[in-house]
Each structure stands twice: as C-alpha cells, then as structure tokens.
Amino acid sequence: MALIELEHIVKTYDLGLSKVLALQDIHVRIERGEFVAIVGQSGSGKSTLMNIIGCLDVPTAGRYRLSGRDVSTLSDDQLADVRNLEIGFVFQSFQLLPRASALENVELPLVYRGVSKKERNQRAVEAMKMVGLEERMKHKPAELSGGQRQRVAIARALVTQPSLLLADEPTGNLDSKTGEEIIRLFLDLHARGNTIVLVTHEPKLAARCPRAVRLVDGLVIADGPGREVAAANAEALGAEALAQFQAAERAAQAAQAGAR
Amino acid sequence: MRAIRRFFAELRDAVVQAAFSLISHKLRAVLTISGIAIGIMTVILIFMVQAGMSSSFARQLSTLGPNTLFVHKWKWGVNGNDWWKYKNRPVVNMMDMRALQQNTTLPVAIAPLVNTQATVNYAGKDVRGVDVRGTTDGYLDATGWQIRRGRFLTALDQEIGANVCIIGADIEDAFFKGQEPLGQQIRVGPNIRCSIVGIFLRKGNAFGQTQDLRVILPISTFMRTFGSKRGLVIAVVAPEGKVRETEDEVTAVMRNARHLAPDQEENFSVNRQDKLLEGFNQMMMATNVTGILVGIITAIVAGIGIMNILLVSVKERTREIGIRRAIGARRATILWQFLCEAVMVAVVGGLVGIALASGGASIIDLISPLPAKVDPRVMLGGVVGSAFLGAAFGLWPALTAALLQPIEALRYE
Numbered sequence: 001m002a003l004i005e006l007e008h009i010v011k012t013y014d015l016g017l018s019k020v021l022a023l024q025d026i027h028v029r030i031e032r033g034e035f036v037a038i039v040g041q042s043g044s045g046k047s048t049l050m051n052i053i054g055c056l057d058v059p060t061a062g063r064y065r066l067s068g069r070d071v072s073t074l075s076d077d078q079l080a081d082v083r084n085l086e087i088g089f090v091f092q093s094f095q096l097l098p099r100a101s102a103l104e105n106v107e108l109p110l111v112y113r114g115v116s117k118k119e120r121n122q123r124a125v126e127a128m129k130m131v132g133l134e135e136r137m138k139h140k141p142a143e144l145s146g147g148q149r150q151r152v153a154i155a156r157a158l159v160t161q162p163s164l165l166l167a168d169e170p171t172g173n174l175d176s177k178t179g180e181e182i183i184r185l186f187l188d189l190h191a192r193g194n195t196i197v198l199v200t201h202e203p204k205l206a207a208r209c210p211r212a213v214r215l216v217d218g219l220v221i222a223d224g225p226g227r228e229v230a231a232a233n234a235e236a237l238g239a240e241a242l243a244q245f246q247a248a249e250r251a252a253q254a255a256q257a258g259a260r
Numbered sequence: 261m262r263a264i265r266r267f268f269a270e271l272r273d274a275v276v277q278a279a280f281s282l283i284s285h286k287l288r289a290v291l292t293i294s295g296i297a298i299g300i301m302t303v304i305l306i307f308m309v310q311a312g313m314s315s316s317f318a319r320q321l322s323t324l325g326p327n328t329l330f331v332h333k334w335k336w337g338v339n340g341n342d343w344w345k346y347k348n349r350p351v352v353n354m355m356d357m358r359a360l361q362q363n364t365t366l367p368v369a370i371a372p373l374v375n376t377q378a379t380v381n382y383a384g385k386d387v388r389g390v391d392v393r394g395t396t397d398g399y400l401d402a403t404g405w406q407i408r409r410g411r412f413l414t415a416l417d418q419e420i421g422a423n424v425c426i427i428g429a430d431i432e433d434a435f436f437k438g439q440e441p442l443g444q445q446i447r448v449g450p451n452i453r454c455s456i457v458g459i460f461l462r463k464g465n466a467f468g469q470t471q472d473l474r475v476i477l478p479i480s481t482f483m484r485t486f487g488s489k490r491g492l493v494i495a496v497v498a499p500e501g502k503v504r505e506t507e508d509e510v511t512a513v514m515r516n517a518r519h520l521a522p523d524q525e526e527n528f529s530v531n532r533q534d535k536l537l538e539g540f541n542q543m544m545m546a547t548n549v550t551g552i553l554v555g556i557i558t559a560i561v562a563g564i565g566i567m568n569i570l571l572v573s574v575k576e577r578t579r580e581i582g583i584r585r586a587i588g589a590r591r592a593t594i595l596w597q598f599l600c601e602a603v604m605v606a607v608v609g610g611l612v613g614i615a616l617a618s619g620g621a622s623i624i625d626l627i628s629p630l631p632a633k634v635d636p637r638v639m640l641g642g643v644v645g646s647a648f649l650g651a652a653f654g655l656w657p658a659l660t661a662a663l664l665q666p667i668e669a670l671r672y673e
Contacts, residue, residue: 056586056666077590084588095583095670099280111273112588114266156587 001068003163003195004030004053009062011048011218022048024218026062030197032163035190037206037226038199040215047168049215050199054087054166055079067163084112088157092169094149096141102152103128103137109160127155131185147178154185158194165189167198171205183208203230270593271600278601281573282608288572289605292565296609296649297616299558300642304617304634306551309624310544312632317540327368327503328402328533329510331356331494335529336536349527350518351491354479356528359517360494366506369401369497372479374490378449380475382435390431391474392448394482402495410442410458413478421480425454428474429462448475452485503532562609563653570602570657581661582669595662602654603647610646614639 009026012019022045030036040046051057052064055071058079064072066086074082088109089095096105106124115123128134131151141149150170157165167186171179183205190196190210198209206212207230214222214229222229282289330336333349357372364370375393379386396418399405407426417424425448432441445453454477463471483490498506507530514528574581581594617634624632 051667054586056670077592080585080588080590083586089586091670095579095586097580097583099277099284108273108584109587111269112266112584112590112593114262114264114269116265117269120269160588 002029002065003032003034003067004028004197005063005065006053007063007065009049009052009059009064011045011052011057012060022218023052023059026218026220028213028220028223030195032195033190033193035186035196035210036198037209037212037229038197038215039201039203039206039212039229041201043217044215045218046199046201046215048218050166050168050197053164053197054089055082080112084109084160086163088160088162088165090150090153090157090165090167090170092172094141094146094153094173096149096152096156098141101138101140102133102144102155105141105152106156106159109156113160123159124155127159128152130158131155145178146174147181150174150178150182151185154182154189158189163195165194165196167196169200170198171200171202206230270596274597274600275604277597278604281577281601282605285569288569292562292569292605293609293612295565296562296606296646297612299555299562300610300613300646301616301620303551303555303558304614304638304642305620305624306547306554308617308621308632308634308638310547310551311635314540314544326533327498327500329496329498329503329507330531330533331360331496331510331514332529332531333491334531336531336539346529351489352494352528353492354483356514356517357492357494360496360510360513363513363516364496364506364509366499366502366509367496368499369398369495371395371398371402371495372492373399373495374479374482374492376449376486376490378486380431381447382444385435387431387434387473389473390448391428391471392482392486393474393476394479394486395476396479398495399476402497405463406461407458408461410456412458413476417478418480421484422478423452423454423481424457424478426458426460426476427456428460428472430470430472431475432459446475448477449485452481454481507532559649562606563649566602566605566650566653567657569605570598570654571660573601574598574657574661577661578664578669578672581664582666582672585664585666586670591662594664595658598658598661599651599654602658603650606646606650606654607643610642610649613646614642617642 006026006028009023010021011023012021026049038046038049048057052059053066055066055074058072062072063070066082069082071079071082083089096102097108100108103121103124106127107120110120110123125134125137128137131154133148133151133155136144136148136152141152144152150173154165154170165186170186171182174182186196186198187208198205200206206214207227209226211224212222212226212229213220214232222232331352333351334346335342354372357370360367360370373393373395375391377389378392379388380390380392381387395413397413397415400407400412408429410426412426413424416422425446427441427446431446435441435446436444441456441459444456446456447453454475460472460474460476465471477485479492496506496510510530511526514530515526518527520526584594614634621632621634
C-alpha cells in the first residue's frame with residue numbers, strides 16, 4: 001500500500017467572478033521511504049498540492065488516500081489529528097512560536113497528542129539531538145541563526161515520528177551554505193528511513209532528490225528521477241526566460257519606434 | 261487518560277501563553293484590568309452599602325414592633341415639599357398624652373417618648389453622648405425592652421418626678437465593673453443626680469450604633485431637667501389585628517383634644533412603621549435599580565475592553581494560530597486558548613476590584629455609622645461574575661480565531 005495516493009485531484013479557487021483552476025488532474029503515488037521533490041514555478045500549483053498532501057486543505061474533487069485512509073471526507077478535527085499523527089511540517093519561514101524556547105516548540109505537537117510531560121521532554125531532547133542542536137534547547141527562536149531555527153522546525157516535525165515529512169522550500173530563507181547543511185540533513189533523514197516530500201522551485205535542489213514531480217499550470221508534466229526532471233525544468237525555465245526577454249525587447253523597440 | 265492529559269497540557273499552555281500575552285502588553289492589560297476592577301468595585305460597594313442599610317433598618321424596625329402607632333408632629337417616611345407644613349405644627353405634648361390615656365379604649369399600652377444626648381457622670385468619670393430618654397411606665401409594653409435586674413419606672417415615679425433612672429448595659433460596663441450598680445447615684449446632664457433602680461437587658465446595635473448607651477428617666481424628671489417645650493412621640497400599641505381601628509380611635513381622640521373642626525386638616529400624624537418601611541423600600545428600590553444599571557453599564561464597558569484586547573491578541577497571534585493548527589491543534593484548542601486569555605484578564609480585574617472594594621468597605625466602616633464589610637459570597641460572586649464576563653465578551657474574538665483557515669493563518673504577515 002502506497003503512503004500517498006492522489007487520484008484525479010482537482011482544486012479550484014472561487015474568486016467571485018472568475019474561477020482559478022489551481023490543480024487540474026493530479027495523479028501521483030508516493031511509497032513509504034521515498035524522497036520526492038515537487039518542483040515547479042510559482043503559480044504552478046505546487047503549494048496547493050502541498051497543502052492538500054499536508055491535510056491543511058481539501059481537494060475540490062478527486063480522492064486522496066494517506067496510509068490507505070481517504071482524507072477527503074474527514075472533519076476538521078479529524079484532519080487536525082491526521083496532521084498531528086501522520087505529518088511533520090517544515091516551512092520556508094520556519095514558523096516557530098517566538099515566545100517559547102526551542103525545546104518547548106519541539107514539545108508542542110506532543111502536547112496535542114496527550115503525551116506525559118516526562119515523555120514529551122525525553123522525546124523532544126532526542127529530536128533536538130537528531131538535528132544536532134542539543135546545546136541550544138533553552139534558547140528562544142530569536143536567539144538562533146536561520147539554519148538553527150530550521151533545525152528546530154525539523155526537530156519539531158520529527159518528534160512525533162510521522163509517516164511523512166513535508167517540507168515547503170526549506171532552504172528558501174537560508175544562505176547557500178546553511179541551505180546545503182539542511183539538504184544534507186534531509187538526505188540523512190531519508191537514509192534513516194523517513195519518507196520526505198519536498199516542495200521547491202529550485203531545479204538544483206530537485207536534482208539531488210531520488211525522484212521529482214514537475215508541475216506546470218496545475219498538471220503533472222514530468223515524474224521521474226530528480227536529475228532528469230530538474231534538467232527538463234531548467235530548460236523550460238530557460239526557454240521561458242528567453243521568451244520573456246525577447247518580448248520585453250520587442251516592446252522596447254516598439255516604444256522607441258512610437259517615440260520617433 | 262490521554263484525553264485528560266491532553267486537556268491539562270493544553271490548559272497549562274493556554275494559561276502560560278495568556279500570561280505572556282498580558283505581560284508583553286503591560287499598559288494595555290493594566291488599562292483593561294483597571295476598567296474591570298473599578299466597575300466591579302463600584303457594583304460591590306453599591307450593593308454592600310445598600311445591604312448594610314437595609315439590615316440596620318430591619319434591626320431598628322424590629323425594636324419597634326409591628327402593631328405600634330406613633331403620634332408625632334412629623335409625618336414619617338415622606339416629607340419633601342410639605343416640610344414647612346409639618347414644621348409649623350404644634351408639638352405633641354403631655355396634654356395630648358393625657359387625652360389619649362383617658363379617652364382611648366383599644367390601646368394595649370401608651371408611652372410618651374422624648375430624648376436628648378447628655379453626659380453622664382459617676383465617681384468623677386464622664387461618659388459623653390449618652391442617649392437620655394424620658395418616658396412613663398408604659399414604655400416596656402410599648403417597645404418590648406426588657407429589664408435584666410431591678411425594676412422599671414412606676415406611675416408614682418412619674419407623678420412625683422422621682423430622681424430615679426434605668427441604665428443600659430454599656431453604662432453598667434463603663435461605671436460598674438464588678439460592682440453593684442443598683443442603688444448607686446449617677447449624675448445625668450448638668451444638674452440632677454438619679455438613683456439607679458434597674459438595668460436593661462443588652463440590646464445590641466442598630467444603624468451601626470449601640471442601643472445600650474442609654475439612661476431612662478421619668479418624663480416629668482426629664483422635662484424638669486432638660487426643658488418642657490420639647491416635642492414628644494407617643495407610642496400607642498394596638499391589640500393584635502386591630503391596628504386600623506386603633507389608628508382611627510387615636511386620630512379621633514387627638515382631633516378632639518386639639519379642638520379641630522371637622523373640615524380642618526390634622527395638625528399631627530399617626531405614623532406606622534410600615535409607612536416608614538414603605539418609604540425605605542422605595543429608596544432601596546431606587547438604589548437597587550441604580551446598582552443594577554451601573555452594573556450593566558460597567559459590564560458592557562469592561563466587556564468591550566476585553567473584546568478589544570482579545571481582538572488585538574488574535575490579530576497578533578494569527579501566525580501562531582496557523583502553526584498550532586498545522587501541528588495538530590483542533591479548533592476547540594484555539595478557542596479555549598483565547599477564552600482562557602479573556603477569562604484571565606477579567607478575573608484579574610475582578611480580584612483587583614474586590615480588593616479595592618474591601619479597602620473601600622473598611623473606610624466606610626470607619627467613617628460612617630453603617631456596618632460595612634464585603635461578604636465572602638459577594639467576593640466569590642465577583643470572581644465568578646467577572647469570569648463569565650470575560651468568557652461572554654471573549655467568545656466572539658475566540659471564535660474568529662478558531663474558525664481561521666490554517667493555510668490563511670500561516671500566510672498572515
């Protein structure tokens with residue numbers, strides 16, 4: 001049984017007068033233990049897809065099964081429980097509680113699971129060790145560097161031992177050196193058996209994942225080994241950038257002609 | 261088990277977060293809290309003063325007896341615009357008293373009352389501000405007072421103007437520690453010495469003042485000493501169930517004694533304590549309504565303060581709400597979290613208000629004759645009430661927080 005089964009997923013946003021089709025017909029299966037990048041430009045629907053996979057949003061049509069359970073039909077409370085039990089989120093902007101210490105941030109998902117104080121502490125400390133931050137547990141997020149904050153966020157995602165680690169542009173707010181450390185941490189976590197879905201617009205990052213899924217305009221247009229998909233994506237990006245450049249040049253010439 | 265543990269862990273988290281939220285916005289919290297505190301204090305004080313007044317009044321009334329009529333120059337309870345009319349009436353005097361004694365048939369007891377404040381002296385020691393009264397032998401039957409030791413005044417004492425007196429328990433305590441008071445002579449006022457012939461049973465306080473600092477003389481002796489032009493109140497006790505008939509008879513006898521023609525208005529009043537009670541109840545009703553109105557206005561003002569502080573808090577913590585929802589908090593968790601903050605602000609305000617009210621009560625107790633003390637039940641009510649206030653006005657902001665979509669909350673800048 002696949003961990004994630006997305007069948008004919010459609011998502012539309014109703015903006016009053018017009019309807020936006022964010023996802024058209026997504027069909028993806030992800031097995032346990034995989035490390036998959038979802039790659040695409042902004043507006044391609046990758047964030048919408050991530051929200052649906054993360055049970056933060058529900059599809060307009062289609063069926064999404066997580067660990068064999070159809071989550072399209074769950075109530076709000078049940079979705080909250082699924083997020084708590086099955087999914088660990090890592091966000092681009094870290095999303096830590098500013099007033100709580102690093103350790104308290106990591107403990108929080110266990111609070112919602114009703115784990116005893118002692119066990120919470122023990123498991124949070126373990127998770128902090130796993131991301132190499134055992135010396136910074138008492139610090140507030142504001143007292144940590146960007147890379148350290150993202151490690152705390154990863155520890156918080158890991159502490160519940162979720163079936164799925166879901167990362168949204170985890171290196172987007174980091175410099176390249178720190179970003180590289182975080183990528184290594186993800187590769188390491190994958191090697192230890194965690195299932196990871198990573199959403200990114202960077203083909204370079206997608207190239208290092210064993211598998212990548214490429215979205216354009218809400219459609220899956222490539223699904224395969226990361227390196228190949230990323231290369232195709234880069235080409236497309238390049239072609240598009242060239243087309244935009246040419247269009248701009250033509251417009252400039254036309255403007256000049258008009259001025260004359 | 262797991263659910264219980266989750267509940268307490270969430271509650272603890274909510275309390276800590278609420279405390280943080282208040283501490284990090286001290287000024288805002290202080291303003292809101294003081295609003296609630298002043299409101300709670302005002303309401304408690306209004307109802308406390310009112311309760312003090314009505315309990316004093318009830319005790320005072322119980323010393324009068326329900327079947328007693330009071331013939332007086334003044335009409336009790338309501339005065340208002342007719343003040344001059346009553347002021348210009350002739351005083352009730354011993355002539356009226358005699359007429360009532362001789363010509364009425366129904367009354368069980370009749371006693372004239374006149375009083376003043378004077379200094380009493382025994383063995384070189386002064387006691388000031390003693391309530392000195394003149395009356396006759398009918399007093400005990402008319403008022404229900406009781407003699408603990410010795411005897412009361414007799415008709416003979418009254419007739420000859422004997423220098424005898426009955427003392428209250430406070431006078432006994434002041435002069436005669438471990439000594440026999442009966443037969444001793446005390447000086448009452450500037451120039452008479454009276455032998456003590458009886459001691460009253462202790463009566464306790466009314467209107468916050470002792471009723472036992474008292475000396476009673478025959479009314480003839482009183483008038484010889486303190487002047488005979490003073491107006492009297494004549495207490496007339498009606499037999500059970502014949503109050504109205506007695507009132508009619510007393511009125512007729514008084515009209516006759518004063519030679520009033522049938523078309524002339526009475527120049528005296530026959531008062532009943534229930535008339536006093538009526539006036540008092542009207543006043544109490546007014547303060548009650550005032551108290552309730554002040555309470556409602558206060559609650560609304562304080563509630564708006566709470567709602568405001570909470571709306572700001574929800575806005576500021578929108579991202580936090582998103583984060584919590586993403587990692588498994590249910591809607592109810594978010595709701596409780598913000599309700600907790602609202603209740604905390606309100607209860608802190610309530611506690612401060614109760615503390616202020618207790619302080620105010622001690623001041624009132626000190627400077628006014630009313631016994632003022634904040635009832636523990638009122639304190640409990642204040643805390644519970646402010647908690648409810650917080651929950652009621654915090655509900656809407658807390659609901660908006662709970663109903664936020666997790667994705668939107670996460671994206672909020």
